[in-house]
Amino acid sequence: QQQVKQSPQSLIVQKGGIPIINCAYENTAFDYFPWYQQFPGKGPALLIAIRPDVSEKKEGRFTISFNKSAKQFSLHIMDSQPGDSATYFCAASNTGNQFYFGTGTSLTVIP
Amino acid sequence: GAGVSQSPSNKVTEKGKDVELRCDPISGHTALYWYRQRLGQGLEFLIYFQGNSAPDKSGLPSDRFSAERTGESVSTLTIQRTQQEDSAVYLCASSLVAPATGRDSPLHFGNGTRLTVT
Numbered sequence: 001q002q003q004v005k006q007s008p009q010s011l012i013v014q015k016g017g018i019p020i021i022n023c024a025y026e027n028t029a030f031d032y033f034p035w036y037q038q039f040p041g042k043g044p045a046l047l048i049a050i051r052p053d054v055s056e057k058k059e060g061r062f063t064i065s066f067n068k069s070a071k072q073f074s075l076h077i078m079d080s081q082p083g084d085s086a087t088y089f090c091a092a093s094n095t096g097n098q099f100y101f102g103t104g105t106s107l108t109v110i111p
Numbered sequence: 112g113a114g115v116s117q118s119p120s121n122k123v124t125e126k127g128k129d130v131e132l133r134c135d136p137i138s139g140h141t142a143l144y145w146y147r148q149r150l151g152q153g154l155e156f157l158i159y160f161q162g163n164s165a166p167d168k169s170g171l172p173s174d175r176f177s178a179e180r181t182g183e184s185v186s187t188l189t190i191q192r193t194q195q196e197d198s199a200v201y202l203c204a205s206s207l208v209a210p211a212t213g214r215d216s217p218l219h220f221g222n223g224t225r226l227t228v229t
Contacts (some may be wrong), residue, residue, distance in 0.1 A: 034217050034218070036218075042222055043115070043202050043220030043221050043222045043223055044154070044218075045220065046218070049217060089153065089154065091218075098144065098159045098167060099144065099156075099218055100156070101153055101154040101156075103152070103153040104152070104153045104154075106151075
């Protein structure tokens with residue numbers, strides 16, 4: 001059973017566009033929701049993370065929106081650039097336990 | 112400081128051979144994870160070590176897979192009698208559970224070992 005469901009599987013946007021990637025979870029015990037960015041040949045790297053006590057977190061051009069009641073969270077990339085082309089994974093964890101990852105979204109930003 | 116180090120970076124082996132993959136986590140990180148990533152796919156959880164607790168082995172796909180961790184340091188993932196479907200990138204990650212808050216810190220990943228079984 002997929003603990004974290006991620007969509008879309010792939011996304012193509014023009015430079016300057018705002019890609020949005022969505023994730024949903026079921027386990028209300030999850031209390032930490034990170035997003036990871038992965039470039040080819042590299043391991044995933046933490047991009048931004050949020051805890052359920054806030055509804056939004058912004059770091060630079062990256063924003064997480066969190067809806068606790070709907071058990072959904074999403075990543076928005078403002079003013080997207082070709083260098084943002086990568087695979088993005090959402091994840092969820094319950095403190096002290098394992099992390100559960102979404103299936104990934106391949107983002108392509110066209111110059 | 113040094114990140115998570117994995118070795119070898121690439122491994123080509125013949126079907127039926129055993130392989131050992133190594134992970135050196137970030138110093139002081141109490142939690143260590145192994146994931147498998149098939150080409151173009153997501154992250155498949157394999158095993159999780161946390162401090163001195165019994166490891167969570169629920170993701171290991173078969174009894175050909177095993178992993179060990181020495182204290183809070185190096186871990187090795189062993190695949191016996193490799194099969195072609197074992198071909199993938201094996202990623203290791205570590206994290207620190209902050210003792211004061213009990214909260215997780217993020218996972219820090221290595222660059223993986225690309226395993227090819229011919």
